[in-house]
Amino acid sequence: MRYAVLVTGPAGAGKSTFSTSFLTHLQASHRTGHLVNLDPAAASTSFEYEPVIDIRDLVSLEDVMSELGYGPNGGLVYCFEYLMQNMDWLEEELGGFDDDYLVIDCPGQIELYTHHPFLPTLVRHLNRLGIRTCAVYLIESQFMEDRYKFFSGVLSAMSAMVNLEIPWINVMSKMDLVTSNPDNPSGGARNGLRGRKNIARYLDPDPLLLASRRGEEANPSNPRFHALNQAIVQLIEDHPLVSFLPLDLTDPDSLETVISHVDYTMQYGEDEEPKEPHDLDEGDFKDEL
Ligand SMILES: Nc1nc2c(ncn2[C@@H]2O[C@H](COP(=O)(O)OP(=O)(O)O)[C@@H](O)[C@H]2O)c(=O)[nH]1
Ligand SMILES: [Mg+2]
Structure with a gap:
């Protein structure tokens, strides 16, 4: 059985960083994982793991901009349409991986998550190849600083979920930037958050915030x-479709929790005993409600 995790979310949410940590974790647990880069704008030296499949081998934003005279945004849209017309290239590239776990680092254009047909097309192809697929959608914890920004993030997650119709996990990334430690209350105050109770209202979005x-x-x-x-x-x-798993990459348990939810969602290793996802460390964020 083959598995693919689409790592999605707006630009700067931490997708590439999460993909790297994910692969490191797979490696440490003696599982075979590979990175697939679908971001045509990724900087050439930006990956700790060499991607086994890289959209930049097919089309790179740099070339599109210099050869066709597109600006960055139009150039990206061109790249996605080019890939959509050349899905046989991707299918061929994907052909070689058996019993593997692909971590697909996606671009951050918000259009891709609201209305562009690129991701739905990709998902159809993955399905056709019999690859079990789920998506992780990241928004960064700074979104919690401003409730309007936060709700626009929630709505973008909702719209992406509805658009793709695959198993879905929302993640609040960069939780290390949010301090709810009572010994260091200034961190929370600086972020406009008032303690754990408030954080829980964001992870399980409380419409009353608006x-x-x-x-x-x-x-x-x-x-x-x-x-x-x-x-x-x-x-x-x-x-109430949207709730977030907190991700703090400075805390290995937090990454493990997110990955075990991903495994569970895809029924990874279905022949083995079914595994329950790791419980969230309730004490960290959801306690004291
Ligand atoms: N503090 C903190 N910074 C992060 C974390 N994840 C990513 N970043 C930073 O956020 C920026 C964007 O990350 P990147 O993974 O490139 O985001 P992408 O555009 O979604 O791929 C980079 O400067 C990262 O170093 C995190 O968990 N904590
Ligand atoms: Mg990236």
Whole structure:
């Protein structure tokens, strides 16, 4: 059986860093994992692991920009369309891996997660090749600093989930930047968070984070925003599809928890005893509610 994890999320969320840590972890557990790079804009020296498949062998953003005169954004869209027209190249590249675990580092263009057909096309091909696929969607903990930014992150995760229809895990990355340690309360305050209870409201998005400011926003000059916020609150309340696993790469248990959820989601090693995912370290983030 072959497995593929699509590592997705906006630019800078920590996808490449997570992919590297993931592979290091697989290696340490004597599992065969490979990196696949699908980011045409990745810097040439940016990988600790040499990708076994690299979109830049087919088309690189640099060439598209210099040869076709595209800007960076148009150039990226060109690269994805080029890959979509050359999926046989990818299928051939994917052909050689048996019983392997592919970690697919995806680009961060937000269009890819909202409406571009690139990722759904990729998923169809992976399915056709019999590769069991799931997605990890990362947003970074700085999103929690601003509740509006945070909810736009939640909505982008939701839209990507609905777009792809594959097993899905949302991750709040860079949790090392959020301190909820009572011995160091300044970290939390600096991030605009008030302790663990508040962090839990972000990991399991509490629509009241948006609604609680209703008083402030009931500004007669923009009643439409108020209505929009209410509609978003309602949407998240009615469809609680999104919750986040915290990822702190400075804590090996945290990475292991995320990976065991990935394994479980894909029923990795289905012939073995089914494994329950590691319990979240409840004491860390969800306690004291
Ligand atoms: N503090 C902290 N920084 C991180 C973490 N993961 C990634 N970064 C930094 O965030 C930036 C973007 O990371 P990268 O993996 O390239 O993001 P990508 O664009 O999603 O692939 C880099 O400067 C990383 O060093 C993390 O867990 N903690
Ligand atoms: Mg990257």
